[in-house]
Structure formats: structure tokens, C-alpha cells
Amino acid sequence: MPKVTFLPMDICVEAEVGDTLLETAHAHGIPLEGACEGSLACSTCHVIVAPEWYDRLEALSEDEEDLLDRAFGLTAKSRLGCQIVMTDALDGLRVTVPEYSVNIKVR
Ligand code: FES
Numbered sequence: 001m002p003k004v005t006f007l008p009m010d011i012c013v014e015a016e017v018g019d020t021l022l023e024t025a026h027a028h029g030i031p032l033e034g035a036c037e038g039s040l041a042c043s044t045c046h047v048i049v050a051p052e053w054y055d056r057l058e059a060l061s062e063d064e065e066d067l068l069d070r071a072f073g074l075t076a077k078s079r080l081g082c083q084i085v086m087t088d089a090l091d092g093l094r095v096t097v098p099e100y101s102v103n104i105k106v107r
Contacts (some may be wrong), residue, residue: 002091004023005029015086021095022081032097038082040064043071045081050094058082073098
């Protein structure tokens with residue numbers, strides 16, 4: 001099972017291969033919102049991927065890119081958690097959950 005670390009909480013969890021990062025977060029009580037439940041209609045699952053991992057992810061779709069433009073605190077390493085599918089190749093992934101999303105303050 002690939003492991004993923006959520007920052008700044010520094011919580012390392014095991015993910016099921018095939019689950020999204022959003023599903024992984026929810027399975028372990030990580031406060032990543034996901035208002036549209038992964039249907040690519042919000043930006044509340046915004047995460048910032050550690051630089052060493054960003055280029056190892058599947059490329060962004062145009063829809064994801066459009067939604068990310070609405071994310072609070074967008075960075076060059078931003079992605080939507082519901083669009084990252086966990087694989088064994090992502091074992092060790094590190095992502096930061098931003099303090100704010102468009103909908104809520106998460107911490
Ligand atoms: Fe809405 Fe990811 S949960 S876009």
C-alpha cells in the first residue's frame with residue numbers, strides 16, 4: 001500500500017491503490033473538504049504537492065486546470081485531491097492541505 005503524508009499535520013497514512021487522494025484523506029479523518037465529492041465541480045479539495053512529487057503525477061486535465069484557477073492560495077504545485085489516483089508509484093507522496101479553501105477554513 002502506498003503511503004502518503006499530509007502536511008502540515010505531518011500525518012502519514014496508507015492509501016488503497018485506485019483510491020483518490022481525497023478518498024484517502026477522508027478515510028483517515030484528514031480535513032480536506034471535497035464539496036462536490038470528486039465530481040470536478042469545485043476546488044475545495046485543493047492540495048499543494050511537494051515539489052519532488054509534482055512531476056510524477058498524471059498530467060492535469062483542462063477541467064482540473066480551470067477549477068484550480070478558482071482555488072484559494074493557488075501555487076505552481078497545486079492539484080485537486082480528487083484527481084490524484086493513488087498507485088504504488090506514489091508511495092511516499094507528500095502533500096500540504098492549505099489552511100483555507102474557497103468554502104471553509106480547515107484548521
Ligand atoms: Fe470537488 Fe475535487 S472534490 S473538485
